[in-house]
Amino acid sequence: MPCAAAAEVPDPAVLLRALARPAPSATEFVEIRGSALLKQPLRISGQYRRPDRDTLVREVRAPYRETTTLAGGQAVIAREGKPEQRYSLERVPELAGIQSSFGALLDGDAQALQRQYEVSAQGTPRHWQLSLQPREPALRKRVLAVNLYGDDGELRCIATQPARGDIQRTVLGAAVRAVEAGATPESLCELRAGP
């Protein structure tokens, strides 16, 4: 029944309110990184943490250990037995995209999100997709879109579509267990059918 489905398209603002997880908060993740240099995409798992509003920590636990802290426009990468590396977030717009969308998302700050992205919603309140299109030309050159997939008040996947190369998918929260159980990230990073 297309008419009923259309009537049920979720309001992004309502969705965002439901997704809000004020700091401090933490969630498990699984990321898949593809590269032409690799035989098969790399699967990385760990935890995303927000100890405070302005900091996002990405802790990789497998297949190796590594902690990345995003704060103050910088990414600080710490590896076991190696000195810290620092990068400007400006040089990694993909990452800046994750941080800003993720941050605004967890704050439930629809306005902040809409300042940076054109936000649109698809699906139903039960199974939804939020599409974020960068407004800033510099970011748009590198990132075509960030798509968020979720069910009810739970974010399932952040899929970043770079201008060149493969989609980078980050599976979050309860969906991580589905990946561990054998589900492909692709299947988790798409709009689910059904009510």
Added chain:
Amino acid sequence: MIRISASHWRLLAALAWLAVLAVAGWIASERLQVSGDLRKFMPDARTPAQRLLMDELGEGPGSRLLMIALSGAAPDELARQSRELRARLGERSDLALVANGEQAGLEAIPERLRPYRYLLGNVDPQAFAAPALREALQARVQDLGSPAGALIEPLLPSDPTLQTLQVAQALQPARAPQRIDDVWFDRSGRQALLLVQTRAAGFDPTGQATALAAIEQAFAAVSAGSGSRMEISGPGAFSVKIGARTSREAGTIGTIDTVGMVILLLLAYRSWRAPILGFLPLATAGMAGLLAVVALFDGVHGITLAFGFTLIGVVQDYPIHFLSHQRPGVSAWRNVRALWPTLGTGVASTCIAYLTFLFSGVEGLKQLSVFTIAALATAALATRYVLPALVEPAIRDFADSRALDRLWRGIERLPRPRLSLLVLAVLCVLAIWRAPGAFWQNDLSRLTPVDPADLLRDAQLRSELGAPDVRYVLTVRGRDAEQVLRRTETLRGWLDAEVAAGALQDYDFAARYLPSMALQRQRQALLPAPEPLRGALQEALVDSPFRADAFAPFLADMEAARRAPPLRPQDLAGSPLATAVDGLLLRSDDHATALVSLSGLRDPAAFAAASQARGAALLDLKQASESLVAAYRLRLLVALAVAALLLVATVGLALRSRRRMLRVLLPMLLTTLLVLAALRLAGIELNLFHLIGLILSAGLGLDYGLFFEHAGDGREDQLRTLHGLIVCSLMTVLVFALLALSSIPVLRAIGSTVALGVVCNFVLALLVSRHHSGGRHAWA
């Protein structure tokens, strides 16, 4: 038709003269090349340090650096401004280097030189064996999986060990400031920092001013509306700031002086034409001096000009003597003829004395000699042959003044000191000899002191940026670039140890950017041949997530590096590396000098000894420039001694009497002793500007002595002379006393010396040289 009276004609002629001077001044200012180049001012270099300072460096790599701090806006905005500023300034040819931390990345090594990364940076031969490669590949997997993966990915196929990044990092200063948004920031993260190296030497005020103006302009465009501020620090910025302050203060003092002189002349001569007539010979003299120097020399040194204009202050007196002797019933021409012997004796003997500067062997002193002689002679001739044509017939005789008459009678009752003067002279000599403190001040920079707050700021920025020391630089000399590069490479271990021990904060040299060819060949020999490398890579790739063919470009690059001819300095042309190398590697046809810039040197003496033992020489550029100042002064003093003898001889010849000669010269000699003693007792270290002040005051003293001694036979003539001398000395005291109050040491040195000298000269000439009532004269 309007009838123009003779009086109007004279006025018109005077104004026409002024107009000609203005035009000549404009032409001179167009043609005049005022340089701040120390070489024009200083004697030839003798020691290696002096030669390096003069011939090659200018003033050390540190002195050409300008440090820039941007503040007052959000960090991302400041970073944007920093990037744009670098982009704009980077295009300028007068700036050798504009750095803000951005070029830290791969841009430092241009694409065509990429394979050379294995020769430019240290390579561990084990790095290309299977175990090390395997470890490197594991780390690359993590890199790909990291948020920065996208950055690293393009580099991996040709460089799985990330040698490029290692080399780029090694090219960074060891103590580079932190980076926010890719550009340098201070520790607090509130100020974006940039480093600019000018091509112009630190002592070249014009070049520095141009560079500063360009930076200010670029910043204005970049920062418009953001509310951010820019601070520029460094030797060049200071010299421009102080130069502006000096000229501003000199301008203010000059204006007050001019007003004071006009009022004084108006009061003294009760004629509104007097200031014009009084001004003409001086202006003409200055112009003649300038034109002579412009015609005979390539460029004029700023200090020479300052000295020159100070020294010709004496010509201000010529028209005053003439005007004071004007009286009804005597034509201006007859008046000037009567004055000429006295005036002429003064001018001729001074000019002959200044001739000695021509043979001093110092360019700056030669210019000074030409300038003053041309100026003095022109002023004297203008007073003798032109002024009488312009002056109005006198309506007043200053000899009629009751006040002057009373004053002169009082003066005549004064005793003529003899023994007391001898005692005074002995006391002065004792004071000069025994007063505590250094006699000479050699540090030119002390004459133009930098605001302590600015110095503090400079030190802060210098430490934040790890900028090199301005004063010390280590040098290694050799036959050619290769030899000095090799020699500096052998110093690396020792320098690193010094840094580790805290004796040194950091150092930099050309071999860090461009290893010697010998070292490059050494590294080449360690690089693996294609087959073994292919084997090791294959082994490392077993069970790796990477594809087997992912690193084919790596094998190609390695082979290119193994076979490439070693890089030479000239191969770097056009790359950012070239700037770094050229600043630290001075090459000429028959030799080369490598500079090791130092920052935060703790114990220069110990370091100098240690470096000497290693075949390097620590140069103290401050000491070198001071020794040059001392050499300049010595030449000046020798020239002065000869000049003094010539002066005595000329005056003696003109006066043809030892007694008269003594009476004329004694006040001037005593004054010199008195002023020297006063300065010494006040704890003032003497500099070149005091010396110039003393020379001017001696020249004035000679004229006072001559005029007092030859005041004319009649009482009227004596009164007119007294009038003239009072106006002269009042005017000179007015001008120089104001300079003495200046906040700028240069102006203060000249001002205090001359003001004190004029008072002493006047009083002593009055006591010693004044005309004998009953005496007879050879001329009148």
